[in-house]
Amino acid sequence: MKYLSVIIGLLFLVSCDEKPKSLQFKSVTIDTIYEDSLSIRAIELMDGSLAFAADKGTFGSVDLKKGIVRTKVQTYDSILPQFRAVAHTATDFFMLSVSNPALLYKTGDQGDMELVYKEEDEKVFYDAMKFWNDKEGLAVGDSMDGCMSIIITRDGGKTWRKIPCSALPKASEGEGAFAASNTNIDMIGDNTWLATTKGNIYYSPDKGKKWEVFTTPMLKDKETEGIYSIAFFDSKLGVAIGGDYTKPENKNANKALTKDGGKTWQLLADGKEPGYMSCVQFVPNGAGLDMVAVGFKGIFYSGDMGANWEKLSDERFYTLRFLNDSIAYAAGSGRIAKLTFK
Numbered sequence: 001m002k003y004l005s006v007i008i009g010l011l012f013l014v015s016c017d018e019k020p021k022s023l024q025f026k027s028v029t030i031d032t033i034y035e036d037s038l039s040i041r042a043i044e045l046m047d048g049s050l051a052f053a054a055d056k057g058t059f060g061s062v063d064l065k066k067g068i069v070r071t072k073v074q075t076y077d078s079i080l081p082q083f084r085a086v087a088h089t090a091t092d093f094f095m096l097s098v099s100n101p102a103l104l105y106k107t108g109d110q111g112d113m114e115l116v117y118k119e120e121d122e123k124v125f126y127d128a129m130k131f132w133n134d135k136e137g138l139a140v141g142d143s144m145d146g147c148m149s150i151i152i153t154r155d156g157g158k159t160w161r162k163i164p165c166s167a168l169p170k171a172s173e174g175e176g177a178f179a180a181s182n183t184n185i186d187m188i189g190d191n192t193w194l195a196t197t198k199g200n201i202y203y204s205p206d207k208g209k210k211w212e213v214f215t216t217p218m219l220k221d222k223e224t225e226g227i228y229s230i231a232f233f234d235s236k237l238g239v240a241i242g243g244d245y246t247k248p249e250n251k252n253a254n255k256a257l258t259k260d261g262g263k264t265w266q267l268l269a270d271g272k273e274p275g276y277m278s279c280v281q282f283v284p285n286g287a288g289l290d291m292v293a294v295g296f297k298g299i300f301y302s303g304d305m306g307a308n309w310e311k312l313s314d315e316r317f318y319t320l321r322f323l324n325d326s327i328a329y330a331a332g333s334g335r336i337a338k339l340t341f342k
Contacts, residue, residue: 020287022289023325024303026342027341029342030339032335033067033338041084042084045323050062052331058074059071064323074095076115087129089135094129094157098125098127101120102141103118104139104151119162124142124149125176126140127184130187131157132190132207135153137152138151140185141177148194148202150163168211178226178228180278183231184229193232197223197225197227198220199219199226200213201240214262217253227240228277231280233288237288239282241254241279245276251275255277272309278319279318279320284325286303294318297314299317317337319332320339326342
C-alpha cells in the first residue's frame, strides 16, 4: 500500500509538470486549387469537399481528393446575389446573400438550390451564418429597428424566424456585423457568441433563446472599426480580431482574448503585429495556444495564445478553415488555396 501511494504521488507530480505545448509553426506552403474573378469570403468544409459561395451569384464545391471544381450561378429575377455567408448540416448546404433583398438558399430535393427565406428592406444586410446541429441554426445581420437582425431555424433550415426586438438587447446606434469572412459567429455546445462593429459580444447560453451583451476594449468608434472575426477554443477561451480595414497598419486595440466565456476581454499584442485582420481561427490540437489570422496584409501565426505573432506569408486571403492541425483552406480575391503549415 505504501509503494502504491508513492507511485500515485509520482504520477501526480509528472502530470502537474506537463504543460500544453504549441505546434510551433515556422512556415506555410500555399497551393492554389481554384481561380476565378470572384470575391470569395465564405467557405465550408463538408465531408471531403470544400463548399463556397461568392459574389456574382456564384457558388460551388471543390473535391479535395480529386481536385474537381464544380460551380453554378444562382439568380433571383435579374439579380446576381452577393453571397458572404454559408453553412451546412449533415444533409444540406446553405448560402445567404448580404443586402436587399436578403436571400437564403438551401439544398433542394431536385438538385437546385431552394429559396427558404427572403427579407426585403432598404436596411437589410446579413453577415454570417452557422448551425449548432443538424436542426438548429442562426444567421446575424446589421441592426434594424433598434436591435441586431437575428434569424433562427429549428427544423433543419426549412423555415426561418426573425427574433423580435422585444426579445433582444437594444443595439448601439448603427451597430452591425462585418460580412468579411463568415466568422463573426461561433458556437460551442449551446453557447453562442456574435461579434459586432461596436466591439460588442452578444452571448446566448441556450442556442439563441436568451441574449446578453458583453463589451470589449476593441476599436469601435468608426463605421469601419470593430470586431471582424471571433473564434472559441472551448466554452471559456476565445479570441477576437479586427481593427479598421481602411487603416490596416493600425495595430492598436484590434486583438483581444477572453478566458471566461466572453464576459471580459483583454487586449493582445497591443501596438504590435498584426494590424487589421478579417479572420482568426484556433489551430486544432493546439491546446488553445496556436492561432492563425489572415487578411489582405498576409498570414500571421501565434503559438502563445496571441501574445506574440509572426508573419508567415504576404499572401492575401479573407477567410480560412482548418481541416486538421497542419492543413487549412483559405479564400480571398479570385482564389481558394490549400495552406500547409510546418
